[in-house]
Amino acid sequence: MGERGYAATGISAICEHSGLPASSIYWHFGSKEGLLGAVMERGARQWLKSLQQSIDAPNDSPPLPALLQHGFTSLKTDPPEFLRLLILLALERSHDDHATLEAVRSIREMGRRAFENALRQTFSNSHPDLADDIARKYSSSALAFAEGCYLAHQLDPDNTDIGELGRHLEFAVLAMAHDFVSSRT
Amino acid sequence: MGERGYAATGISAICEHSGLPASSIYWHFGSKEGLLGAVMERGARQWLKSLQQSIDAPNDSPPLPALLQHGFTSLKTDPPEFLRLLILLALERSHDDHATLEAVRSIREMGRRAFENALRQTFSNSHPDLADDIARKYSSSALAFAEGCYLAHQLDPDNTDIGELGRHLEFAVLAMAHDFVSSRT
Amino acid sequence: MGERGYAATGISAICEHSGLPASSIYWHFGSKEGLLGAVMERGARQWLKSLQQSIDAPNDSPPLPALLQHGFTSLKTDPPEFLRLLILLALERSHDDHATLEAVRSIREMGRRAFENALRQTFSNSHPDLADDIARKYSSSALAFAEGCYLAHQLDPDNTDIGELGRHLEFAVLAMAHDFVSSRT
Amino acid sequence: MGERGYAATGISAICEHSGLPASSIYWHFGSKEGLLGAVMERGARQWLKSLQQSIDAPNDSPPLPALLQHGFTSLKTDPPEFLRLLILLALERSHDDHATLEAVRSIREMGRRAFENALRQTFSNSHPDLADDIARKYSSSALAFAEGCYLAHQLDPDNTDIGELGRHLEFAVLAMAHDFVSSRT
DNA sequence: CATGAATGAGGCTTCATTCAT
DNA sequence: AATGAATGAAGCCTCATTCAT
Numbered sequence: 037m038g039e040r041g042y043a044a045t046g047i048s049a050i051c052e053h054s055g056l057p058a059s060s061i062y063w064h065f066g067s068k069e070g071l072l073g074a075v076m077e078r079g080a081r082q083w084l085k086s087l088q089q090s091i092d093a094p095n096d097s098p099p100l101p102a103l104l105q106h107g108f109t110s111l112k113t114d115p116p117e118f119l120r121l122l123i124l125l126a127l128e129r130s131h132d133d134h135a136t137l138e139a140v141r142s143i144r145e146m147g148r149r150a151f152e153n154a155l156r157q158t159f160s161n162s163h164p165d166l167a168d169d170i171a172r173k174y175s176s177s178a179l180a181f182a183e184g185c186y187l188a189h190q191l192d193p194d195n196t197d198i199g200e201l202g203r204h205l206e207f208a209v210l211a212m213a214h215d216f217v218s219s220r221t
Numbered sequence: 222m223g224e225r226g227y228a229a230t231g232i233s234a235i236c237e238h239s240g241l242p243a244s245s246i247y248w249h250f251g252s253k254e255g256l257l258g259a260v261m262e263r264g265a266r267q268w269l270k271s272l273q274q275s276i277d278a279p280n281d282s283p284p285l286p287a288l289l290q291h292g293f294t295s296l297k298t299d300p301p302e303f304l305r306l307l308i309l310l311a312l313e314r315s316h317d318d319h320a321t322l323e324a325v326r327s328i329r330e331m332g333r334r335a336f337e338n339a340l341r342q343t344f345s346n347s348h349p350d351l352a353d354d355i356a357r358k359y360s361s362s363a364l365a366f367a368e369g370c371y372l373a374h375q376l377d378p379d380n381t382d383i384g385e386l387g388r389h390l391e392f393a394v395l396a397m398a399h400d401f402v403s404s405r406t
Numbered sequence: 407m408g409e410r411g412y413a414a415t416g417i418s419a420i421c422e423h424s425g426l427p428a429s430s431i432y433w434h435f436g437s438k439e440g441l442l443g444a445v446m447e448r449g450a451r452q453w454l455k456s457l458q459q460s461i462d463a464p465n466d467s468p469p470l471p472a473l474l475q476h477g478f479t480s481l482k483t484d485p486p487e488f489l490r491l492l493i494l495l496a497l498e499r500s501h502d503d504h505a506t507l508e509a510v511r512s513i514r515e516m517g518r519r520a521f522e523n524a525l526r527q528t529f530s531n532s533h534p535d536l537a538d539d540i541a542r543k544y545s546s547s548a549l550a551f552a553e554g555c556y557l558a559h560q561l562d563p564d565n566t567d568i569g570e571l572g573r574h575l576e577f578a579v580l581a582m583a584h585d586f587v588s589s590r591t
Numbered sequence: 592m593g594e595r596g597y598a599a600t601g602i603s604a605i606c607e608h609s610g611l612p613a614s615s616i617y618w619h620f621g622s623k624e625g626l627l628g629a630v631m632e633r634g635a636r637q638w639l640k641s642l643q644q645s646i647d648a649p650n651d652s653p654p655l656p657a658l659l660q661h662g663f664t665s666l667k668t669d670p671p672e673f674l675r676l677l678i679l680l681a682l683e684r685s686h687d688d689h690a691t692l693e694a695v696r697s698i699r700e701m702g703r704r705a706f707e708n709a710l711r712q713t714f715s716n717s718h719p720d721l722a723d724d725i726a727r728k729y730s731s732s733a734l735a736f737a738e739g740c741y742l743a744h745q746l747d748p749d750n751t752d753i754g755e756l757g758r759h760l761e762f763a764v765l766a767m768a769h770d771f772v773s774s775r776t
Numbered sequence: 777c778a779t780g781a782a783t784g785a786g787g788c789t790t791c792a793t794t795c796a797t
Numbered sequence: 798a799a800t801g802a803a804t805g806a807a808g809c810c811t812c813a814t815t816c817a818t
Contacts, residue, residue, distance in 0.1 A: 041313040044228030047792060057800050059794080064798090068792065124312050126376050127305055128226040141377050176373075176381070177389040183376075184369020188361075191311040191368075192326050196361070204362040207400065208393035215392065232809060242783055247810065249781090411683040414598030417813060427779050429815080434777090438813065494682050496746050497675055498596040511747050546743075546751070547759040553746075554739020558731075561681040561738075562696050567731070574732040577770065578763035585762065602788060612804050617789065619802090 038117035041124050042072060073135075076125075079118030080143065086110070087150070099154040101206055107182065108202040111189055120190065144179065151175040151182075155213065163217055170213045178209045223302035226309050227257060257310075258324070264303025265328045271295070272335065284342040286391055288335060292367065293387040296374055305375060308368075329364065336360040336367075340398065348402055355398045363394045408487035411494050412442060442495075443505075449488030450513065456480070457520070469524040471576055477552065478572040481559055490560065514549065521545040521552075525583065533587055540583045548579045593672035596679050597627060627680075628690070634673025635698045641665070642705065654709040656761055662737065663757040666744055675745060678738075699734065706730040706737075710768065718772055725768045733764045 037045045047058050047068060054061070065071040090106045097105070110116065125133070126140045152175040159167040185201040222230045232243050232253060239246070250256035275291040276284065295301065311325045340363070341356040348355075370386040407415045417428050417438060424431070435441040457476070467475070480486065495503070496510045522545040529537040555571040592600045602613050602623060609616070620626035645661040646654065665671065681695045710733070711726040718725075740756040 039314045041226050041228055041309070043226055044313060046790075048790075058792080059801080060799055062793070063800095120312055123372070123376070124226070124309065127309050127312075128229060129224050137377075141380070144373075144377055174389070177386055177393075180369040180373040180381075180386055181366040181390075181393070182369065183372050184365040184367065187308065187368050187372055188329075188365035191308070192329055195326070196365075201362055201365055204359070204397060205366075207397060208362075208366070211396035211400070212389060212392060215396070231807075233807080243810080244783055244785095244812090245781080248783090253809065409684045411596050411598055411679070413596055414683060416811075418811075428813080429780080430778055432814070490682055493742070493746070494596070494679065497679050497682075498599060499594050507747075511750070514743075514747055544759070547756055547763075550739040550743040550751075550756055551736040551760075551763070552739065553742050554735040554737065557678065557738050557742055558699075558735035561678070562699055565696070565731075566735075571732055571735055574729070574767060575736075577767060578732075578736070581766035581770070582759060582762060585766070601786080603786080613789080614791090614804055614806095615802080618804090623788065 037072060037075065038121040038124070042068075042121075042128060072125075076118070076121065076136075076139065079116075079121065080139065083116050083118050084143075084146065099157040100151075100209065103150055103154045104182070104202050104206050108185070108198055111186060111198060119186065123187075147182075148175045148179045151178040151209075155209070158210075159213065159217075166217055166220060170216055173216065174209060174212050177212070178205070181205050181208065222257065222260065223306040223309070227253075227306075227313060254320075258320070261303060261306065261310075261324055261328075264301065264306070265324075265331070268295070268301045268303060269328075269331055269335075271299075276335070276339070284339040285336075285394065288339040289367075289387050289391050293370070293383055296371065296383060304371060308372070332367075333360045333364045336363040336394075340394070343395075344398065344402075351402055351405060355401055358401065359394060359397050362397070363390070366390050366393065407442060407445065408491040408494070412491075412498060446488070446491065446495075446506075446509065449486075449491065450509070453486050453488050454513075454516065469527040470521075470579065473520055473524045474552070474572050474576050478555070478568055481556060481568060489556065493557075517552075518545045518549045521548040521579075525579070528580075529583065529587075536587055536590060540586055543586065544579060544582050547582070548575070551575050551578065592627065592630065593676040593679070597623075597676075597683060624690075628694070631673060631676065631680075631694055631698075634671065634676070635694075635701070638665075638671045638673060639698075639701055639705075641669075646705070646709070654712040655706075655764065658705060658709045659737075659757050659761050663740070663753055666741060666753060674741060678742070702737075703730045703734045706733040706764075710764070713765075714768065714772075721772055721775060725771055728771065729764060729767050732767070733760070736760050736763065 039045075040049075047061060050061060050071070051058050061071065065074055087106070087110075090110075122136075122140055122143065125136045152171040155175060155178070156167045156171040159170050163170075182205060185198065185205060188196045188201065189198050224230075232246065235246060235256070236243050246256060250259055272288070272291060272295070276287055282290065307325055307328060310321050337356040337360040340360060341352045344352040344355050367390060370383065370390060373381045373386065374383050409415075410419075417431065420431060420441070421428050431441060435444055457480075492506075492510055492513065495506045522541040525545060525548070526537045526541040529540050533540075552575060555568065555575060558566045558571065559568050594600075602616065605616060605626070606613050616626065620629055642658070642661060642665070646657055652660065677695055677698060680691050707726040707730040710730060711722045714722040714725050737760060740753065740760060743751045743756065744753050
């Protein structure tokens with residue numbers, strides 16, 4: 037489903053890949069949507085866990101570069117198929133899929149908060165009074181830009197230099213934050 | 222197709238919306254993929270043309286803000302359904318076809334070139350010797366960030382301030398460019 | 407139609423081969439069946455004419471060998487696609503195709519008469535009183551055997567020695583005739 | 592399929608005759624061609640088996656007459672629809688498939704071998720040294736003639752005396768064989 | 777006489793799902 | 798917990814045919 041989209045992935049294809057007959061899949065998951073839900077839940081749990089681990093890990097580098105480096109590196113080593121599926125589902129508006137949209141929103145919010153924390157920590161020492169404002173103000177844009185980098189990597193992997201995108205993203209976010217600092221000083 | 226994805230959009234649904242019988246659609250487009258190709262080409266041509274026109278038009282604002290303003294405004298007034306389709310197709314990896322991927326690549330290249338031109342014009346007066354380098358170096362990132370803004374708008378329209386994203390994007394790109402200028406001076 | 411059968415030959419295929427649009431074909435022949443009728447009529451006329459010519463031609467060899475030689479040679483040099491179509495149509499019992507069955511019957515009758523004449527001429531000198539009986543008695547079997555040779559040639563051209571089949575057929579028919587003569591003498 | 596030809600026989604027609612829904616047929620046979628293959632194989636196996644049984648059965652008449660008698664009788668009592676299908680398929684040259692042609696060839700080879708065996712047994716006592724040569728030399732022609740008889744019966748049942756054709760065929764084959772014996776003695 | 781466009785009916789096949797075992 | 802068999806609905810597409818130009 038992560039490779040072809042929900043509609044284009046037939047139960048029979050899943051059977052061929054898993055070796056199980058369709059009836060077994062239905063015994064386990066109840067329906068095609070049930071299977072999707074299970075896959076999504078497992079994918080989300082795994083991905084978020086790995087993300088949290090790497091964030092919690094003791095880290096020498098500054099928070100924002102650390103976050104970006106981890107995120108962008110994982111795109112190459114352990115591509116989160118789950119993310120692809122999530123975006124696909126959100127874009128495939130089956131116009132009645134409240135649950136999926138809610139999941140997308142909450143996961144994006146987690147991502148945004150990761151940027152928020154990274155930004156706050158980055159400026160908590162140098163500008164303790166502005167750190168909160170900076171974090172709140174630019175986290176959404178940072179997330180959006182990061183998603184753009186991910187998307188570019190998906191759309192045209194051969195012509196996308198994901199490393200440079202990451203460096204540009206880091207510089208851009210910090211530049212915006214510094215500009216904010218200047219404007220308030 | 223732009224709303225539900227390629228696979229999930231049946232010919233019969235298209236017939237109901239268009240009022241034409243399926244056989245007429247097949248006479249015109251040959252196949253479901255043919256229809257997709259035609260839709261993509263027309264959508265891309267129209268959107269890019271309108272974008273170009275608004276940039277070429279006698280304009281008070283500088284090129285990059287003009288490009289961003291028009292692009293991001295059109296997301297609200299005349300949402301380019303074809304863009305969503307483009308992303309969906311690229312993520313739906315049923316591409317034994319290869320033609321679709323090629324279309325995606327060429328359309329993205331057009332978008333990148335729009336940013337390249339805007340950047341070059343922006344710096345052609347102040348730094349004629351660096352304008353080309355700037356345009357080449359940052360156009361890809363600018364495109365990627367812009368796609369991220371679009372994606373954010375698609376994934377969670379209610380919590381996405383597209384106007385602010387645009388302003389941040391403009392600032393970010395210019396900041397990177399100015400940094401490049403400083404490093405070369 | 408002679409290659410694929412009536413049902414398997416679409417109007418569109420005929421259009422591609424002829425370069426004409428379907429509507430032109432309908433202007434000329436009225437319907438798919440009309441086209442079939444025209445093709446059959448022309449094919450029958452041509453094939454029968456060529457057969458008649460070769461029979462009428464002054465001929466040194468005895469009548470039966472001459473008939474067989476001409477018929478079997480034409481299978482290789484000028485394969486009567488028309489015959490294929492005729493047999494196909496007769497076997498494809500569209501269960502309401504009186505005209506086709508009638509055509510088959512009349513053409514087979516012509517073939518049988520060719521054998522009848524050849525046999526009569528063969529024995530008209532040596533056994534003038536029995537020639538008619540021989541001709542009448544064995545012409546049907548001769549035709550059936552000959553059709554079998556044709557069919558074998560169609561079913562498995564590579565493993566079918568059409569020349570030998572012809573020689574065997576000639577011998578077989580003459581052997582039956584001679585046996586008949588013996589039994590009456 | 593045996594009545595109308597492969598292309599003219601729709602899956603829906605088969606459904607009506609069998610009472611099964613189309614999807615069940617596809618579960619069993621995979622495709623229309625798969626169904627064809629199964630039908631052909633079963634038809635051929637049954638018919639040839641019954642033929643072989645009646646030949647192997649303790650039999651008063653000599654082998655060749657037994658073969659012919661049983662074969663030609665079965666044309667009337669238990670008409671082998673699969674034979675008509677076989678011929679139709681061979682004449683319908685849609686054979687990019689190649690598998691069908693191979694089936695045709697192997698089934699004809701079985702038939703030829705039946706004649707070969709019958710001929711060998713017929714002459715194994717009287718001319719043990721020539722029986723093999725005779726069997727090899729005339730089996731193909733015997734098969735071809737027999738097919739012609741079958742075809743004649745199909746094309747024009749009313750005017751075809753299948754019994755007489757069988758007697759003539761038997762005499763013809765034996766006459767050729769005896770001629771061969773004479774020439775070698 | 778030619779042609780581009782159109783169309784309802786039906787083509788073969790796959791879909792997601794169920795059920796008895 | 799597994800599986801072979803079954804099925805109505807729907808999938809994409811081609812059919813033979815018509816008609817205005």
